[in-house]
Amino acid sequence: MADEPDPDRDSPAVDIRVTRSGGVAGMRRGWAVASPDARRWEPLVDACPWDDDGPGLLVRDDGPDRMLWRIEVLAPGPARSAELPESAVEGPWRALVETVRDEGSRVRPEPPHGSAGTADG
Amino acid sequence: MVQSIVPPYLLARIASADSERFPAASAAARRTLRLDAPRRSARLTLSIDGDTLVAELSDAPDREIADAGGRERLPGRVVRREGGPATGDLAADEAYEGLGATFDLYSEVYGRNSIDGAGLPLRATVHYGELYDNAFWDGERMVFGDGDGEVFQRFTRSLSVIGHELTHGVTQFSSGLAYQGQSGALNESISDVFGALVEQHAATQTSAEASWLIGEGLFTPEVQGRALRSMRHPGTAYDDDVLGRDPQPDHLDGYVETTDDNGGVHLNSGIPNRAFVLVADALGGHAWERAGLIWYDTLTGSLAPDVDFAGFAAATARAAAARYGGASAEVDAVRAGWEGVGVTIDGGRA
Ligand SMILES: [Zn+2]
Numbered sequence: 371m372a373d374e375p376d377p378d379r380d381s382p383a384v385d386i387r388v389t390r391s392g393g394v395a396g397m398r399r400g401w402a403v404a405s406p407d408a409r410r411w412e413p414l415v416d417a418c419p420w421d422d423d424g425p426g427l428l429v430r431d432d433g434p435d436r437m438l439w440r441i442e443v444l445a446p447g448p449a450r451s452a453e454l455p456e457s458a459v460e461g462p463w464r465a466l467v468e469t470v471r472d473e474g475s476r477v478r479p480e481p482p483h484g485s486a487g488t489a490d491g
Numbered sequence: 492m493v494q495s496i497v498p499p500y501l502l503a504r505i506a507s508a509d510s511e512r513f514p515a516a517s518a519a520a521r522r523t524l525r526l527d528a529p530r531r532s533a534r535l536t537l538s539i540d541g542d543t544l545v546a547e548l549s550d551a552p553d554r555e556i557a558d559a560g561g562r563e564r565l566p567g568r569v570v571r572r573e574g575g576p577a578t579g580d581l582a583a584d585e586a587y588e589g590l591g592a593t594f595d596l597y598s599e600v601y602g603r604n605s606i607d608g609a610g611l612p613l614r615a616t617v618h619y620g621e622l623y624d625n626a627f628w629d630g631e632r633m634v635f636g637d638g639d640g641e642v643f644q645r646f647t648r649s650l651s652v653i654g655h656e657l658t659h660g661v662t663q664f665s666s667g668l669a670y671q672g673q674s675g676a677l678n679e680s681i682s683d684v685f686g687a688l689v690e691q692h693a694a695t696q697t698s699a700e701a702s703w704l705i706g707e708g709l710f711t712p713e714v715q716g717r718a719l720r721s722m723r724h725p726g727t728a729y730d731d732d733v734l735g736r737d738p739q740p741d742h743l744d745g746y747v748e749t750t751d752d753n754g755g756v757h758l759n760s761g762i763p764n765r766a767f768v769l770v771a772d773a774l775g776g777h778a779w780e781r782a783g784l785i786w787y788d789t790l791t792g793s794l795a796p797d798v799d800f801a802g803f804a805a806a807t808a809r810a811a812a813a814r815y816g817g818a819s820a821e822v823d824a825v826r827a828g829w830e831g832v833g834v835t836i837d838g839g840r841a
Contacts (some may be wrong), residue, residue, distance in 0.1 A: 393625040394652060395643070395706065395719045396679075396757020397734060434659040434670055434678065435627035438752060453750075478735055482749035482758065 383408040385444040386415070388470045389479060394435040398479030401471045408446045414469055415443050417462035420450045432457045439467060550604040552594035553612040556583045559619040559634075566632060567616045582617035582647045586635060589653030590615060592693045596654070596685070597661070600692065600779050601787045606660035613657070617647060626652055628659035642714055642734065649706045652719075654689030655682040666794040673799040675756035680763035684786055687722055688779040698771040698778040704728065723768045725761030741765050743800070743833030762832050763800060770828035774821065781821055785811045804829040804836050 384405040391398050405411065418441075432455045439459050442451040452463075459467055534551035537544060552573065558580070559567035570578050577584045590613045597603040605611045614632035623636025626646035633656040635646045646652055659682050662668055668678035683705050691701045705728075706719035716729020716737070725739035739761030740746060746762065747755040767786060771778035788810040795802065808825050815821040826836055 391751040392753065392757060394627060394646070394655060394757075395625070395709075396739075396752060396760075397719070398738075398751075399624075399642075399734075433628065433630055434682070435625065435656070437625060440751070476733055478733060482738070482747055482751045482755060 381445060382406060383445060384411045386411065386466075386470055386474070387440075387442045387444070387477075388467055388474075389440045389442075391438050391440070391479075391482070392435070393437040398482070400477040400479040401474045402477045403470050403474035412446050414462070414466045415446065415450075418452070418466055419462070420452060439463075441467065550598045550610065552591055552605065553610065554587055554590050554594075555612060555614050556586050556590075557614070557616045558583060559616050561618055561621050561637075563620045563623075565616055565619075565629065565634065566614065567618075580617070582635060582637065582645050585645075585647035586615045586617050586633070586653065589647060589650050589689075590633075590657065592650060593654045593657045593689045596689045596692045596779065600783065603661070603787075603791075606657060607664040611660075611664075617645075626656055628656045628663075630663065633657060633660075638709070638711075640711065642711060643709055644711055646709060648708045650693060651683075651686040651690045651705045651707070652709065653686070655686035655705065658682040658685040661685070662790065665791045666798075667796045668794065668798070669796045670753050670756060672754040672756075673759070674797045675753050676759035677763055677798065677800070677803050679756045679760035680767070681786065681790055683720060683722055683760060683764050684767050684783070688783050691777070692779050695777075697776055698768070698782075699775070701778065703768055720757075720761065720764070722761075722764040725765055739764075741832065762834070763803070766804070766828045766832045766834065768828075769831045770824045773824035773827060781815075782824075784814065785821065785825060788814060800834050801837070804834045808836050 382404040384403055384407060386403045388401045389398060390400075403411070437456040439454045439456060440451065441454070441463070443449060454463060534549045536547040536549070538547075539545070554571070554573045555569055556571040556578075557565075557567035558570045559565065570580065570583050571587055577587075594605060594613060597605070605613065615635065616632055617635045617637075619634045619636050622639040624639050624643050626633065626635045628634075633653070635656075636643075637645045659678070662678055662681055668674045668681070670678055686705060687701065687703055690696075691698075702718075703723040704718035704721055707717060709719065710716055710729070714729065714734065715731040716734070718728045720737070720739060721728040725741040726737050728737040728739075730736045738747070738758055740759065741761055742765075743762055747758045749755045749758070752758065767782060770785070771782040774781045785807055789803070789806045792806065792810060794806055798806070804825075807829075808822055811819065811821040811825045829836055
């Protein structure tokens with residue numbers, strides 16, 4: 371079982387959250403990384419084309435029952451976020467998402483975005 | 492060969508006459524014998540009535556199942572075609588059978604020949620991706636993942652999910668409901684409605700007997716939950732430490748405004764889902780017959796692609812009135828069903 375990231379602890383050098391929504395299940399899943407090892411994660415984060423689409427902008431619509439990914443980097447700075455349909459999670463995005471899933475912890479999904487904010491815990 | 496008994500000209504006449512009458516009662520008889528005609532997929536049923544040979548020709552599915560072999564590339568390698576033997580691979584054979592059951596509901600109950608009404612081949616790909624937690628309709632085919640094994644098992648395990656995906660194709664070829672906000676939630680709900688009806692039709696269940704669950708059997712035993720969604724009691728399908736609690740509303744008061752999931756299409760579908768179950772329960776019997784027919788008439792009627800809940804509800808009332816009369820029990824049940832989830836149909840009696 372995964373640990374919830376502790377919001378009260380001193381800001382970690384790495385704080386990355388990945389949330390998946392949609393799919394036929396319509397179920398939210400979350401993964402998070404909190405690590406002191408910024409040097410390990412910076413290249414993965416910096417490789418992503420954050421500015422191409424701007425935060426929260428959908429680049430294309432995949433059609434029914436496809437999944438939507440939200441990627442939020444609170445640290446290392448600057449804070450960045452992106453929202454991507456699953457078909458766009460390729461290349462560096464895919465590397466980042468898969469590393470967070472593999473090395474991070476499963477977290478209870480945050481409430482739907484837009485209804486109750488993105489407060490954690 | 493059985494086919495040589497009935498000459499082609501007679502088959503053609505039977506085929507054209509048969510489209511006029513599609514009684515559910517003869518469905519079982521038609522299913523007793525399936526044969527592929529040379530030019531198109533069709534189903535021939537022969538029976539003896541007294542000393543007369545009765546031949547019936549009806550539509551039949553044209554299925555093709557491919558295996559992506561764990562990659563995310565479509566379509567994958569074809570492993571089973573229509574009429575071919577079972578592969579021994581559970582996912583491929585479940586997809587084949589599930590597409591057949593879905594075809595049967597649309598053909599036998601609603602007289603619709605496949606997704607487009609014109610015999611479109613039914614294509615599916617199984618074993619898509621690695622530990623892939625999803626099933627979807629890509630505009631041309633149904634795609635099924637094997638699940639991560641932790642939360643989800645393979646997605647072909649659920650007949651209602653197979654019916655759900657194929658119904659996205661039917662919606663695409665009929666009303667084309669926009670996959671966003673309320674019309675998106677209606678698009679989702681229609682896939683759940685007919686996905687559930689595929690399961691009920693295959694098991695010959697009444698509305699009261701049916702589980703009204705979508706995706707029963709997909710979770711691994713570790714998950715605290717029965718299914719992805721409950722149409723009868725939205726919001727109660729699962730409650731799990733890791734997954735959280737089923738977030739579906741069961742009433743318009745709980746409508747979720749969100750930018751996720753195309754505006755919460757898989758959340759707010761709980762509202763029209765429950766409306767359908769209320770209508771089916773009120774009418775009793777097999778839900779695919781009257782409630783299902785009203786929803787099918789609505790889907791294939793003149794819906795605006797961006798219709799909202801109220802507009803769709805009004806269209807179901809008009810469909811019920813057109814088929815059963817304005818002062819019918821069916822219209823009353825439809826209006827009461829929508830009232831039950833907080834959606835009011837404006838104006839007087841439909
Ligand atoms: Zn769907």
